[in-house]
Amino acid sequence: MIFDPQHRKDNRSARVSMALFRMSQAIKKVTQAESDALGLSPVQIQALLFAAYTRSDAATVGNFAGAIGTTHVTAVKIINGLVRKGLVTKAQKLEDRRVTLLNLTSEGRVIVSQLKTWGHSLEEALQSVSDEALADFELGLGAVISAMQKRGQLVVAEPCLGCVHFHPNAGDAAAPHYCGLIQKYLTHEASLQECPEHTPSIEV
Ligand code: SF4
Numbered sequence: 273m274i275f276d277p278q279h280r281k282d283n284r285s286a287r288v289s290m291a292l293f294r295m296s297q298a299i300k301k302v303t304q305a306e307s308d309a310l311g312l313s314p315v316q317i318q319a320l321l322f323a324a325y326t327r328s329d330a331a332t333v334g335n336f337a338g339a340i341g342t343t344h345v346t347a348v349k350i351i352n353g354l355v356r357k358g359l360v361t362k363a364q365k366l367e368d369r370r371v372t373l374l375n376l377t378s379e380g381r382v383i384v385s386q387l388k389t390w391g392h393s394l395e396e397a398l399q400s401v402s403d404e405a406l407a408d409f410e411l412g413l414g415a416v417i418s419a420m421q422k423r424g425q426l427v428v429a430e431p432c433l434g435c436v437h438f439h440p441n442a443g444d445a446a447a448p449h450y451c452g453l454i455q456k457y458l459t460h461e462a463s464l465q466e467c468p469e470h471t472p473s474i475e476v
Contacts, residue, residue: 291319292416302393310386315350317390323360323374324384326429327458327465332365333372333467338427357384360433418472432458436473 273279274289303314309453322336337347342403351374353359359380366370376384398406420426432438437453440463447457 275383286313288416299394302397303391306390306393310383310390312383316354317387319350319354319374320359320376320380320384321387321390323376323380325466327462327467328373328375328467329365330465331374331455333362335373335429337428338468339429342425354380394452427468428470429468430472431466431469432463434470434473435467435469437469438463438473 274293276288280286280290300314303317307317308315312320319336322339323331326335333347333351334344336351337344340347351360351362351453357364357379358377361374361375361377363375365373401409417426417428421428428429432449433440435451437451439450439452441448442450443457447459449458449460449463451455451458453471
């Protein structure tokens, strides 16, 4: 087990797992401190950022639950807290009334505009690491994320570019791109939003 130092001594994957666990603890601490300053919890901020940067028809409670790795019930509680604060509204999806879409209110958009530096402590901490070391780390982390994604432990939302389902410039001027998965034409702006169903065309 990764918490046993003797086991870590002879096992690289255990050492890396422990390093990732320690990093997750540190990230939790810095994001908590930055969130306290805004009077919101880190998950509430994640919910606002999810609503702001996810393609509007994919900004659902279910996808938010997947994005933060929690249950639907917990995600609903987080969202209801933001609804009570007047930062988010909920609406049923026209095509499927069991699905709840999230939208930022104007107050919610103001808060999101104040979040430009949220997470900066983490970026600052990495600035002392050499570019070469960061490049190696990025490659390694990509492989770890991809492995966890394949095991269903992580959802990585990305814009359309680089997705296996993306057909750029297949439509008209109003909706120039096509998604083979949802079988819809997309505006250019929608293709730049994050999509939880992004499937990389190149294996990491
Ligand atoms: S599945 Fe891929 S192409 Fe379709 S909307 Fe999502 S990212 Fe874009």
